[in-house]
Every structure is written in C-alpha cells, then in structure tokens.
Amino acid sequence: MMGHSLIRELWNHFPENMFLIRVEEDGHFTLEAANPAQVDTIGRECLGQPLPAFLPAATAEAIYARYRECVARNKPMRYQEHAAFFDEHGNEQNGYWLTLIVPLHNADDDPQRVTHLFGISQDVTELHQARDELERHNQELEARVEQRTAELQHANHELRLLNGQLEEMATRDFLTGCYNRRHIETLGQREIERAWRYGTPLSVLMIDLDAFKQVNDTQGHGAGDAALKRVAASLQSALRANDLLGRFGGDEFLILLPESGNEDACATAERLERQTHELAGISISVGIATLRRDDSLESLAARADQQLLAAKRKSHRNVSG
Numbered sequence: 001m002m003g004h005s006l007i008r009e010l011w012n013h014f015p016e017n018m019f020l021i022r023v024e025e026d027g028h029f030t031l032e033a034a035n036p037a038q039v040d041t042i043g044r045e046c047l048g049q050p051l052p053a054f055l056p057a058a059t060a061e062a063i064y065a066r067y068r069e070c071v072a073r074n075k076p077m078r079y080q081e082h083a084a085f086f087d088e089h090g091n092e093q094n095g096y097w098l099t100l101i102v103p104l105h106n107a108d109d110d111p112q113r114v115t116h117l118f119g120i121s122q123d124v125t126e127l128h129q130a131r132d133e134l135e136r137h138n139q140e141l142e143a144r145v146e147q148r149t150a151e152l153q154h155a156n157h158e159l160r161l162l163n164g165q166l167e168e169m170a171t172r173d174f175l176t177g178c179y180n181r182r183h184i185e186t187l188g189q190r191e192i193e194r195a196w197r198y199g200t201p202l203s204v205l206m207i208d209l210d211a212f213k214q215v216n217d218t219q220g221h222g223a224g225d226a227a228l229k230r231v232a233a234s235l236q237s238a239l240r241a242n243d244l245l246g247r248f249g250g251d252e253f254l255i256l257l258p259e260s261g262n263e264d265a266c267a268t269a270e271r272l273e274r275q276t277h278e279l280a281g282i283s284i285s286v287g288i289a290t291l292r293r294d295d296s297l298e299s300l301a302a303r304a305d306q307q308l309l310a311a312k313r314k315s316h317r318n319v320s321g
Ligand SMILES: Nc1nc2c(ncn2[C@@H]2O[C@H](COP(=O)(O)OP(=O)(O)OP(=O)(O)O)[C@@H](O)[C@H]2O)c(=O)[nH]1
Pocket: 175, 208, 209, 210, 211, 212, 213, 214, 216, 220, 221, 222, 223, 224, 225, 228, 249, 250, 251, 312
C-alpha cells in the first residue's frame, strides 16, 4: 500500500492536472481540491467554488453534463473536450483536454452513492492544432492533386484531338480531302489480304482527268485546283460506303472496290464517268483491273494504269482487263 506521503508527493508533482470534485445534493459540482498543475491553469481562488463560479457558462454547462453522466453511470469516463477557462490573469483561454473522471464513494450511509469525482486532465491543444494543420495540409494537397489531374486530363484531351488531326493530315490529301497516295496504298494492301482471306473479289479503278492540262493553261492553276476538288467530290458521292478513294498523284485517282468483280467494276466505272461529267463538268478516263491469284498491289495498279492508257488512246472510252 502506498503511504499518504507518497500519494501527496504524486499529487504535488504529477505533471498533468488532477482535481477532486464534490457532488452536491443541489445538483452542483464543487471543486474541492486541485493539484499544483491544475491550480496553475485556473488559479487558487477557484478552490471550494462550484464550476459556474469560475468557468464561462457554456464550458461549465458542458462539463456539468459529463459529470452528471458519470454519476448516473457510476463508471469511469474518458473523453476529449474543447473548453474555455479563465487563466490566473482572468483572461479567457481555449484549449482541448483529454480527461478521465472516476466516480468515488465516500458515504457511510450509502456505499453506492457517488460523492466525489476524481479527474485527470491532459492539455492536448498542441496535438489538436498539429492534427488540424496536418488535415488542412492534406486537403490542400488533395485540391492540388485534383487540379493537376484536371489539367492533365485537359492536356490529354487536347493531345488526343491533335493526334486525331495529325492522323487525318497524314492520311488525307490536302487539296481534295480524299485519301493520299500513301494511305490508299496501305488500304489497298489491307484489302488484298482481306480478299485472299475471305475469298472475295477485289477490283481497282485508275482514273485520270481528260485534258486537264488545258484547264490549268486556259483558266489558271486555281481553277484547276477547284476542278480537282469537284471531281473528287463527285467521285466520292457516286461510290458505295465501303469503296475507297485516294488521290494517286497529279490528276490521277485510285479507287478500291472491295467485293467487286470485273463486271461490277465496269458498271461502277461507267457510273463514275457519267456522274463526274454531270456534277463536275469534267470528263474522265478509267482503267479497270480485278485481283488475280499472283497479284501484288503494284501489279494490280499497274494493270489498271495500262487499261487507263489504252482508254485514253481510244478517246477516253473505258476499257476493262
Ligand atoms: N491545278 C492543279 N494542277 C495539277 C495538280 N497536279 C497536277 N496538275 C496538272 O495536271 C495536269 C496533268 O496533265 P496530264 O495528265 O499530263 O494531261 P491532260 O491534260 O490531263 O491530258 P490527258 O491526261 O491525256 O487527257 C498537268 O498540267 C499538271 O500540272 C494540282 O494539284 N493542281
């Protein structure tokens, strides 16, 4: 058993606030004793006083509620509280306290009756401030990360748009808007492989504008450009959705007709000649070639080109082969 002098030493030198509260019959709680640490916090004149006599009303009311609960439960309670109090100069201070209160029974007549509350309170204001600071810092970081993520998403979106534009520019002919030579050749290669894999026919049309040099020479290069655009547009409008139109160079166009045999290709060529004449006011010559077993894209296109030259020789009549 610890002797009284040891308990007194503990009481006097314990670094946290210790206090003894008397539970009054009229519902009040009186500060019966306070250790030096507690006296340093609230001042000696509080001793023997009920809490509302030396604490701001709201704080006294909040503490009373805790004490009443502890008395009713008759069990120790541990809680954190935000409390205002007056320091030894009478200035109001605010702080966070971690408090433990223990009900004591000192009545001979009724050993169950809580007559006192023993309390230990630790000032955790700095800990609380550090936690608030950390939380604020985290929120700031989160906001910054959110902002960066939004900026990144925006930049990614722009990049995707730009990539799309670049891809478009890399595959399209600048003047007419149809596929450029490199891309129509890539597509041609793909269509040949598809035709072999699925055993479907494939035809190509090589198209050249008739007497185009004359348009340039008599009406100027601008009018020539406009005529090329008109021809590309009218060819495109006369084709089916899965036919592919590319500018092969100068006034030459290459058209891929997937799933079209020679007969279909001849019919398409005639339709194109007619429609281009009607819509663009320009006559064209067409060479037709249909995929054979031993063909490459070069040999297929070369055969269509030979047919085109033959057609030119026969005064712009289309010839198939
Ligand atoms: N305006 C314009 N002209 C171009 C362009 N590319 C090529 N040409 C011109 O197209 C003409 C092609 O002429 P050719 O195909 O040799 O001759 P053609 O007058 O069409 O005669 P045929 O083909 O025999 O009917 C040349 O005058 C080129 O300068 C272009 O992008 N814009």
